[in-house]
Amino acid sequence: MQRIALAFFITIMTAASSFSEVVKPSEVVFQDGAVMESLTAQLGDPASGRKIFMNRKQGNCLACHMNSEMLDQSFHGEVGPVLDGVADRWEKAELRGMLVNSKMMFEGTIMPAFYRDSGYSRNLKKFVGKTILSAQQVEDVLSYLLTLKEN
Amino acid sequence: MNSWKLLMASTITIAASIAAANEDAKLSIEGLDIPVRVSVQSHTPEIDEVRSGWTFRKSETQDLQRDDFDNPAFVFVDQGIDLFDKIDGTAGKSCSSCHSDMNSFKGLRASMPRIANGQIETMEDLVNGCRTERMGAESWKWSSKNMTAVTALIGLESRGMPIKVKMDGDAAEFWQKGKDVYYARVGQLDMSCANCHEENYGNMIRADHLSQGQINGFPTYRLKNAKLNSIHARFKGCMKNIRATPYKEGGPEFRALELYLASRGNGLSVETPSVRN
Numbered sequence: 001m002q003r004i005a006l007a008f009f010i011t012i013m014t015a016a017s018s019f020s021e022v023v024k025p026s027e028v029v030f031q032d033g034a035v036m037e038s039l040t041a042q043l044g045d046p047a048s049g050r051k052i053f054m055n056r057k058q059g060n061c062l063a064c065h066m067n068s069e070m071l072d073q074s075f076h077g078e079v080g081p082v083l084d085g086v087a088d089r090w091e092k093a094e095l096r097g098m099l100v101n102s103k104m105m106f107e108g109t110i111m112p113a114f115y116r117d118s119g120y121s122r123n124l125k126k127f128v129g130k131t132i133l134s135a136q137q138v139e140d141v142l143s144y145l146l147t148l149k150e151n
Numbered sequence: 152m153n154s155w156k157l158l159m160a161s162t163i164t165i166a167a168s169i170a171a172a173n174e175d176a177k178l179s180i181e182g183l184d185i186p187v188r189v190s191v192q193s194h195t196p197e198i199d200e201v202r203s204g205w206t207f208r209k210s211e212t213q214d215l216q217r218d219d220f221d222n223p224a225f226v227f228v229d230q231g232i233d234l235f236d237k238i239d240g241t242a243g244k245s246c247s248s249c250h251s252d253m254n255s256f257k258g259l260r261a262s263m264p265r266i267a268n269g270q271i272e273t274m275e276d277l278v279n280g281c282r283t284e285r286m287g288a289e290s291w292k293w294s295s296k297n298m299t300a301v302t303a304l305i306g307l308e309s310r311g312m313p314i315k316v317k318m319d320g321d322a323a324e325f326w327q328k329g330k331d332v333y334y335a336r337v338g339q340l341d342m343s344c345a346n347c348h349e350e351n352y353g354n355m356i357r358a359d360h361l362s363q364g365q366i367n368g369f370p371t372y373r374l375k376n377a378k379l380n381s382i383h384a385r386f387k388g389c390m391k392n393i394r395a396t397p398y399k400e401g402g403p404e405f406r407a408l409e410l411y412l413a414s415r416g417n418g419l420s421v422e423t424p425s426v427r428n
Contacts, residue, residue: 056357060357062357063356063357064356074358075355075357075358076355076357077354077355077356077357078354078355078356079351079354079355079356079361110342110346110347110350110351112339112340112341112342113341120337120338120339120341121335121336121337121338121395122337122338122390122395122396123337123338123339123394123395123396124338124339124391124394124395124396125396127338127339127394130339132339132340
Protein backbone atom coordinates (compact mmCIF):
# COMPACT_ATOMS: atom_id res chain seq x y z
CA MET A 1 0.00 0.00 0.00
CA GLN A 2 2.75 2.42 0.95
CA ARG A 3 4.60 1.66 -2.28
CA ILE A 4 1.52 2.45 -4.30
CA ALA A 5 0.96 5.73 -2.48
CA LEU A 6 4.55 6.72 -3.04
CA ALA A 7 4.38 5.90 -6.75
CA PHE A 8 1.21 7.96 -6.97
CA PHE A 9 2.88 10.86 -5.23
CA ILE A 10 5.85 10.77 -7.59
CA THR A 11 3.58 10.71 -10.62
CA ILE A 12 1.78 13.80 -9.42
CA MET A 13 5.04 15.56 -8.70
CA THR A 14 6.50 14.92 -12.14
CA ALA A 15 3.30 15.84 -13.88
CA ALA A 16 3.08 19.06 -11.92
CA SER A 17 6.69 20.01 -12.44
CA SER A 18 6.78 19.30 -16.16
CA PHE A 19 3.59 21.29 -16.49
CA SER A 20 4.96 24.38 -14.82
CA GLU A 21 8.20 24.19 -16.76
CA VAL A 22 6.48 24.84 -20.08
CA VAL A 23 6.17 28.53 -20.86
CA LYS A 24 2.63 29.28 -22.05
CA PRO A 25 2.21 31.10 -25.39
CA SER A 26 0.82 34.18 -23.65
CA GLU A 27 3.74 34.27 -21.21
CA VAL A 28 6.60 34.24 -23.69
CA VAL A 29 8.85 37.27 -23.18
CA PHE A 30 10.30 38.94 -26.28
CA GLN A 31 13.33 41.22 -26.44
CA ASP A 32 13.66 42.86 -29.85
CA GLY A 33 12.02 39.86 -31.45
CA ALA A 34 14.23 37.38 -29.59
CA VAL A 35 13.23 34.95 -26.83
CA MET A 36 16.04 34.22 -24.32
CA GLU A 37 14.34 31.63 -22.14
CA SER A 38 13.84 28.06 -23.31
CA LEU A 39 10.13 27.20 -23.57
CA THR A 40 10.71 23.84 -21.86
CA ALA A 41 13.00 22.30 -19.28
CA GLN A 42 13.90 19.50 -21.64
CA LEU A 43 16.64 20.01 -24.20
CA GLY A 44 15.60 20.16 -27.85
CA ASP A 45 16.09 17.08 -30.00
CA PRO A 46 17.53 17.97 -33.44
CA ALA A 47 16.49 14.66 -35.04
CA SER A 48 12.89 15.26 -34.05
CA GLY A 49 13.24 18.91 -35.16
CA ARG A 50 14.36 17.81 -38.61
CA LYS A 51 11.20 15.71 -39.02
CA ILE A 52 8.96 18.54 -37.83
CA PHE A 53 10.70 20.88 -40.30
CA MET A 54 9.67 18.75 -43.29
CA ASN A 55 6.30 17.47 -42.01
CA ARG A 56 3.49 19.15 -43.96
CA LYS A 57 1.13 19.06 -40.98
CA GLN A 58 3.67 20.38 -38.47
CA GLY A 59 6.40 22.94 -39.28
CA ASN A 60 6.21 22.54 -43.05
CA CYS A 61 9.16 24.93 -43.13
CA LEU A 62 10.26 23.34 -46.40
CA ALA A 63 7.13 24.76 -48.06
CA CYS A 64 8.76 28.18 -47.98
CA HIS A 65 12.47 27.54 -47.36
CA MET A 66 15.11 25.80 -49.41
CA ASN A 67 17.46 23.77 -47.18
CA SER A 68 20.50 21.98 -48.66
CA GLU A 69 20.79 19.70 -45.65
CA MET A 70 17.48 18.15 -46.73
CA LEU A 71 18.06 17.37 -50.39
CA ASP A 72 16.65 13.90 -49.74
CA GLN A 73 13.29 15.71 -49.74
CA SER A 74 11.80 16.99 -52.98
CA PHE A 75 10.07 20.35 -53.45
CA HIS A 76 11.81 23.08 -51.50
CA GLY A 77 9.92 26.36 -51.44
CA GLU A 78 11.12 29.79 -52.56
CA VAL A 79 8.91 32.08 -50.49
CA GLY A 80 11.46 32.66 -47.70
CA PRO A 81 15.28 32.84 -47.60
CA VAL A 82 17.46 29.74 -48.09
CA LEU A 83 18.21 28.41 -44.61
CA ASP A 84 21.72 27.12 -45.32
CA GLY A 85 24.07 28.43 -42.62
CA VAL A 86 21.21 30.10 -40.76
CA ALA A 87 22.89 29.39 -37.40
CA ASP A 88 25.86 31.50 -38.50
CA ARG A 89 23.60 34.46 -39.16
CA TRP A 90 21.34 34.41 -36.11
CA GLU A 91 21.66 33.86 -32.36
CA LYS A 92 19.77 31.03 -30.70
CA ALA A 93 17.41 33.45 -28.91
CA GLU A 94 16.65 35.24 -32.17
CA LEU A 95 15.81 31.99 -33.92
CA ARG A 96 13.56 31.00 -31.01
CA GLY A 97 11.78 34.34 -31.29
CA MET A 98 11.22 33.78 -35.02
CA LEU A 99 9.71 30.38 -34.38
CA VAL A 100 7.42 31.56 -31.60
CA ASN A 101 6.17 34.57 -33.57
CA SER A 102 8.19 35.77 -36.54
CA LYS A 103 6.07 38.91 -36.78
CA MET A 104 7.93 40.24 -33.73
CA MET A 105 11.09 40.17 -35.85
CA PHE A 106 9.80 40.67 -39.42
CA GLU A 107 6.85 43.02 -39.56
CA GLY A 108 4.04 41.82 -41.81
CA THR A 109 5.80 38.58 -42.74
CA ILE A 110 3.96 35.69 -44.40
CA MET A 111 5.75 33.26 -42.05
CA PRO A 112 3.27 31.84 -39.52
CA ALA A 113 3.71 32.17 -35.75
CA PHE A 114 4.30 28.65 -34.53
CA TYR A 115 3.71 29.22 -30.83
CA ARG A 116 0.80 31.62 -30.57
CA ASP A 117 -2.67 30.47 -29.56
CA SER A 118 -4.82 33.59 -29.84
CA GLY A 119 -5.43 36.72 -31.86
CA TYR A 120 -6.44 34.88 -35.02
CA SER A 121 -9.38 35.76 -37.23
CA ARG A 122 -11.72 33.06 -38.62
CA ASN A 123 -9.51 30.31 -37.26
CA LEU A 124 -10.86 26.83 -38.08
CA LYS A 125 -12.72 25.48 -35.08
CA LYS A 126 -10.36 22.60 -34.47
CA PHE A 127 -7.38 24.96 -34.17
CA VAL A 128 -8.98 27.53 -31.87
CA GLY A 129 -6.87 28.04 -28.74
CA LYS A 130 -4.12 25.85 -30.19
CA THR A 131 -0.58 26.58 -31.30
CA ILE A 132 0.79 25.14 -34.56
CA LEU A 133 3.70 23.52 -32.70
CA SER A 134 4.01 22.54 -29.04
CA ALA A 135 6.65 24.16 -26.84
CA GLN A 136 8.78 21.04 -27.10
CA GLN A 137 8.43 20.93 -30.88
CA VAL A 138 9.61 24.55 -31.09
CA GLU A 139 12.69 23.68 -29.01
CA ASP A 140 13.28 20.61 -31.21
CA VAL A 141 13.15 22.65 -34.44
CA LEU A 142 15.38 25.27 -32.82
CA SER A 143 18.00 22.67 -31.95
CA TYR A 144 17.86 21.42 -35.55
CA LEU A 145 18.27 24.97 -36.96
CA LEU A 146 21.38 25.36 -34.77
CA THR A 147 23.00 22.51 -36.72
CA LEU A 148 22.65 24.45 -40.01
CA LYS A 149 26.15 25.96 -40.12
CA GLU A 150 28.46 26.64 -42.98
CA ASN A 151 31.42 28.21 -41.17
CA MET B 152 30.99 23.05 -51.65
CA ASN B 153 32.00 19.40 -51.69
CA SER B 154 31.21 17.16 -54.65
CA TRP B 155 28.31 15.46 -52.86
CA LYS B 156 26.60 18.79 -52.30
CA LEU B 157 27.28 19.82 -55.89
CA LEU B 158 25.75 16.63 -57.19
CA MET B 159 22.68 17.06 -55.03
CA ALA B 160 22.37 20.72 -55.99
CA SER B 161 22.39 19.85 -59.67
CA THR B 162 19.78 17.16 -59.06
CA ILE B 163 17.57 19.80 -57.48
CA THR B 164 18.11 22.12 -60.44
CA ILE B 165 17.03 19.40 -62.84
CA ALA B 166 14.02 18.55 -60.70
CA ALA B 167 13.10 22.23 -60.55
CA SER B 168 13.36 22.65 -64.30
CA ILE B 169 11.09 19.67 -64.88
CA ALA B 170 8.57 21.13 -62.48
CA ALA B 171 8.85 24.62 -63.94
CA ALA B 172 6.18 26.15 -66.10
CA ASN B 173 6.79 27.29 -69.59
CA GLU B 174 6.14 30.83 -68.46
CA ASP B 175 6.65 32.50 -71.80
CA ALA B 176 4.42 30.13 -73.75
CA LYS B 177 1.68 31.54 -75.94
CA LEU B 178 -1.86 30.22 -75.84
CA SER B 179 -3.82 29.53 -78.96
CA ILE B 180 -6.92 27.32 -78.99
CA GLU B 181 -8.62 26.18 -82.18
CA GLY B 182 -6.86 28.96 -84.11
CA LEU B 183 -7.93 31.61 -81.59
CA ASP B 184 -5.06 33.54 -79.95
CA ILE B 185 -5.67 34.14 -76.27
CA PRO B 186 -3.45 36.74 -74.57
CA VAL B 187 -2.22 35.35 -71.25
CA ARG B 188 -0.25 38.41 -70.11
CA VAL B 189 -1.41 41.99 -70.09
CA SER B 190 0.41 45.07 -68.84
CA VAL B 191 -0.27 46.99 -65.64
CA GLN B 192 -3.69 47.83 -64.36
CA SER B 193 -3.95 51.14 -62.58
CA HIS B 194 -5.79 49.65 -59.60
CA THR B 195 -3.27 46.86 -58.98
CA PRO B 196 -0.07 48.87 -58.59
CA GLU B 197 1.57 45.97 -56.76
CA ILE B 198 1.56 43.87 -59.92
CA ASP B 199 3.51 44.87 -63.01
CA GLU B 200 1.85 42.40 -65.33
CA VAL B 201 -1.46 40.60 -65.07
CA ARG B 202 -0.92 36.94 -65.87
CA SER B 203 -3.24 34.05 -66.44
CA GLY B 204 -2.81 31.06 -64.13
CA TRP B 205 -2.10 29.12 -67.33
CA THR B 206 1.38 30.72 -67.59
CA PHE B 207 2.38 29.17 -64.25
CA ARG B 208 1.43 25.61 -65.11
CA LYS B 209 3.75 22.88 -66.41
CA SER B 210 3.88 22.49 -70.17
CA GLU B 211 1.95 19.18 -70.07
CA THR B 212 -0.89 20.90 -68.22
CA GLN B 213 -0.70 23.88 -70.58
CA ASP B 214 -1.00 21.56 -73.58
CA LEU B 215 -4.26 20.09 -72.29
CA GLN B 216 -5.88 23.49 -72.63
CA ARG B 217 -4.58 24.08 -76.14
CA ASP B 218 -6.86 21.54 -77.74
CA ASP B 219 -10.52 21.02 -76.90
CA PHE B 220 -10.19 17.30 -77.66
CA ASP B 221 -7.47 16.96 -75.01
CA ASN B 222 -9.13 19.30 -72.52
CA PRO B 223 -10.89 17.05 -69.97
CA ALA B 224 -13.31 19.88 -69.14
CA PHE B 225 -15.13 19.24 -72.39
CA VAL B 226 -16.62 16.01 -71.07
CA PHE B 227 -18.50 18.26 -68.67
CA VAL B 228 -19.28 20.90 -71.26
CA ASP B 229 -20.97 18.12 -73.27
CA GLN B 230 -23.02 17.24 -70.20
CA GLY B 231 -23.88 20.95 -70.03
CA ILE B 232 -25.26 20.78 -73.58
CA ASP B 233 -27.50 17.85 -72.61
CA LEU B 234 -28.69 19.66 -69.50
CA PHE B 235 -29.40 22.80 -71.52
CA ASP B 236 -31.73 20.82 -73.77
CA LYS B 237 -33.36 18.84 -70.98
CA ILE B 238 -36.93 19.66 -69.96
CA ASP B 239 -37.20 20.19 -66.23
CA GLY B 240 -39.69 21.82 -63.83
CA THR B 241 -43.39 22.55 -63.75
CA ALA B 242 -43.38 24.83 -66.85
CA GLY B 243 -42.26 21.90 -69.01
CA LYS B 244 -39.38 23.87 -70.50
CA SER B 245 -35.69 23.44 -71.12
CA CYS B 246 -33.14 26.26 -71.29
CA SER B 247 -33.09 25.92 -75.05
CA SER B 248 -36.87 26.41 -75.24
CA CYS B 249 -36.14 30.09 -74.65
CA HIS B 250 -32.43 30.40 -75.42
CA SER B 251 -32.34 28.86 -78.88
CA ASP B 252 -29.09 30.54 -79.82
CA MET B 253 -26.08 30.04 -77.52
CA ASN B 254 -24.47 32.95 -79.36
CA SER B 255 -26.65 35.33 -77.37
CA PHE B 256 -24.46 34.56 -74.36
CA LYS B 257 -21.39 35.93 -76.12
CA GLY B 258 -19.58 38.43 -73.89
CA LEU B 259 -21.63 37.64 -70.80
CA ARG B 260 -18.86 35.80 -68.89
CA ALA B 261 -16.46 38.71 -69.54
CA SER B 262 -18.70 41.14 -67.67
CA MET B 263 -19.61 38.92 -64.70
CA PRO B 264 -20.21 39.42 -61.90
CA ARG B 265 -22.31 42.54 -62.31
CA ILE B 266 -24.67 44.64 -60.22
CA ALA B 267 -28.42 44.17 -60.57
CA ASN B 268 -30.96 45.80 -58.28
CA GLY B 269 -28.21 46.93 -55.94
CA GLN B 270 -26.85 43.40 -55.46
CA ILE B 271 -24.00 41.41 -56.96
CA GLU B 272 -25.30 39.07 -59.65
CA THR B 273 -23.19 36.05 -60.61
CA MET B 274 -23.52 33.52 -63.42
CA GLU B 275 -24.93 31.05 -60.89
CA ASP B 276 -27.68 33.55 -60.01
CA LEU B 277 -28.69 33.88 -63.67
CA VAL B 278 -28.94 30.13 -64.14
CA ASN B 279 -30.86 29.56 -60.92
CA GLY B 280 -33.04 32.59 -61.61
CA CYS B 281 -34.25 31.06 -64.86
CA ARG B 282 -34.66 27.66 -63.27
CA THR B 283 -36.77 28.76 -60.34
CA GLU B 284 -38.68 31.69 -61.87
CA ARG B 285 -39.09 30.67 -65.51
CA MET B 286 -38.99 26.87 -65.45
CA GLY B 287 -40.52 26.06 -62.08
CA ALA B 288 -37.51 23.87 -61.36
CA GLU B 289 -35.37 23.45 -58.28
CA SER B 290 -32.30 25.62 -57.97
CA TRP B 291 -28.95 23.96 -58.34
CA LYS B 292 -26.32 24.02 -55.62
CA TRP B 293 -23.58 26.61 -56.18
CA SER B 294 -20.74 24.23 -57.05
CA SER B 295 -22.77 21.21 -58.15
CA LYS B 296 -21.95 19.13 -61.20
CA ASN B 297 -24.97 20.46 -63.10
CA MET B 298 -24.27 24.08 -62.25
CA THR B 299 -20.58 24.00 -63.23
CA ALA B 300 -21.38 22.10 -66.45
CA VAL B 301 -23.87 24.77 -67.55
CA THR B 302 -21.80 27.77 -66.41
CA ALA B 303 -18.85 26.28 -68.34
CA LEU B 304 -21.02 25.96 -71.46
CA ILE B 305 -22.21 29.57 -71.18
CA GLY B 306 -18.70 30.86 -70.35
CA LEU B 307 -17.24 29.12 -73.39
CA GLU B 308 -19.22 31.49 -75.61
CA SER B 309 -16.98 34.32 -74.37
CA ARG B 310 -13.67 32.51 -74.69
CA GLY B 311 -10.91 34.83 -75.88
CA MET B 312 -12.86 37.99 -75.04
CA PRO B 313 -11.22 40.52 -72.69
CA ILE B 314 -12.59 40.65 -69.17
CA LYS B 315 -14.27 43.93 -68.47
CA VAL B 316 -15.91 43.94 -65.09
CA LYS B 317 -17.42 47.10 -63.76
CA MET B 318 -15.85 48.34 -60.56
CA ASP B 319 -17.07 51.91 -60.19
CA GLY B 320 -20.50 53.44 -59.67
CA ASP B 321 -22.90 51.06 -57.97
CA ALA B 322 -20.16 48.38 -57.97
CA ALA B 323 -17.70 50.50 -55.96
CA GLU B 324 -19.03 49.58 -52.53
CA PHE B 325 -18.87 45.84 -53.27
CA TRP B 326 -15.47 46.18 -54.90
CA GLN B 327 -14.09 47.78 -51.73
CA LYS B 328 -15.60 45.03 -49.61
CA GLY B 329 -13.98 42.40 -51.84
CA LYS B 330 -10.67 44.18 -51.57
CA ASP B 331 -10.92 44.13 -47.77
CA VAL B 332 -11.51 40.37 -47.85
CA TYR B 333 -8.55 39.92 -50.20
CA TYR B 334 -6.13 41.66 -47.86
CA ALA B 335 -7.49 40.31 -44.56
CA ARG B 336 -5.29 37.86 -42.70
CA VAL B 337 -7.22 34.78 -41.67
CA GLY B 338 -6.79 31.35 -40.16
CA GLN B 339 -4.18 29.85 -37.88
CA LEU B 340 -1.56 30.41 -40.59
CA ASP B 341 -2.64 34.06 -40.48
CA MET B 342 -2.34 34.82 -44.19
CA SER B 343 -4.21 36.88 -46.74
CA CYS B 344 -4.85 36.05 -50.38
CA ALA B 345 -2.32 38.80 -51.18
CA ASN B 346 0.47 37.12 -49.19
CA CYS B 347 0.53 34.27 -51.67
CA HIS B 348 -1.02 35.58 -54.89
CA GLU B 349 0.28 39.15 -54.94
CA GLU B 350 3.56 39.05 -52.99
CA ASN B 351 4.72 35.61 -54.04
CA TYR B 352 3.38 34.72 -57.44
CA GLY B 353 6.11 33.03 -59.47
CA ASN B 354 7.58 31.41 -56.34
CA MET B 355 7.30 27.75 -55.46
CA ILE B 356 5.44 26.98 -52.23
CA ARG B 357 6.49 23.39 -51.66
CA ALA B 358 5.34 21.62 -54.87
CA ASP B 359 3.02 24.40 -56.05
CA HIS B 360 3.99 27.20 -58.39
CA LEU B 361 2.11 30.23 -57.10
CA SER B 362 0.01 32.15 -59.61
CA GLN B 363 -1.82 35.45 -59.24
CA GLY B 364 -5.00 33.58 -58.34
CA GLN B 365 -6.89 34.95 -61.35
CA ILE B 366 -10.44 33.76 -62.05
CA ASN B 367 -10.56 34.22 -65.83
CA GLY B 368 -10.63 30.48 -66.52
CA PHE B 369 -13.53 29.36 -64.33
CA PRO B 370 -15.12 26.96 -63.98
CA THR B 371 -11.77 25.22 -64.03
CA TYR B 372 -11.03 21.57 -64.57
CA ARG B 373 -8.53 20.53 -61.89
CA LEU B 374 -6.31 17.50 -62.38
CA LYS B 375 -6.35 17.17 -58.60
CA ASN B 376 -10.06 16.36 -58.33
CA ALA B 377 -10.87 15.54 -61.97
CA LYS B 378 -13.94 17.77 -62.17
CA LEU B 379 -15.05 21.32 -62.84
CA ASN B 380 -14.54 23.69 -59.92
CA SER B 381 -16.50 26.85 -59.27
CA ILE B 382 -14.85 30.12 -58.30
CA HIS B 383 -16.26 30.01 -54.78
CA ALA B 384 -15.17 26.40 -54.27
CA ARG B 385 -11.62 27.46 -55.11
CA PHE B 386 -11.79 30.35 -52.61
CA LYS B 387 -12.99 27.89 -50.02
CA GLY B 388 -10.10 25.52 -50.69
CA CYS B 389 -7.50 28.25 -50.33
CA MET B 390 -9.03 29.40 -47.06
CA LYS B 391 -9.05 25.88 -45.63
CA ASN B 392 -5.41 25.46 -46.58
CA ILE B 393 -4.48 28.35 -44.32
CA ARG B 394 -6.66 26.85 -41.60
CA ALA B 395 -9.35 29.52 -41.92
CA THR B 396 -13.09 29.00 -41.66
CA PRO B 397 -14.24 29.63 -45.24
CA TYR B 398 -17.06 32.02 -46.04
CA LYS B 399 -20.19 30.50 -47.53
CA GLU B 400 -20.39 29.74 -51.23
CA GLY B 401 -22.80 32.28 -52.67
CA GLY B 402 -22.52 34.43 -49.53
CA PRO B 403 -21.86 38.20 -49.55
CA GLU B 404 -18.11 37.93 -48.83
CA PHE B 405 -17.34 35.52 -51.67
CA ARG B 406 -19.54 37.49 -54.07
CA ALA B 407 -17.61 40.66 -53.25
CA LEU B 408 -14.30 38.80 -53.49
CA GLU B 409 -15.33 37.43 -56.89
CA LEU B 410 -16.10 40.93 -58.14
CA TYR B 411 -12.81 42.29 -56.83
CA LEU B 412 -10.73 39.42 -58.23
CA ALA B 413 -12.48 39.60 -61.60
CA SER B 414 -11.52 43.29 -61.75
CA ARG B 415 -7.88 42.43 -61.01
CA GLY B 416 -8.04 40.38 -64.19
CA ASN B 417 -9.60 43.11 -66.32
CA GLY B 418 -7.92 42.91 -69.72
CA LEU B 419 -7.06 39.21 -69.43
CA SER B 420 -9.09 36.89 -71.65
CA VAL B 421 -11.86 34.54 -70.70
CA GLU B 422 -10.32 31.04 -70.77
CA THR B 423 -13.35 29.05 -69.70
CA PRO B 424 -13.04 26.10 -69.31
CA SER B 425 -9.39 26.15 -68.23
CA VAL B 426 -7.19 23.30 -66.99
CA ARG B 427 -5.19 23.64 -63.78
CA ASN B 428 -3.44 21.37 -61.25
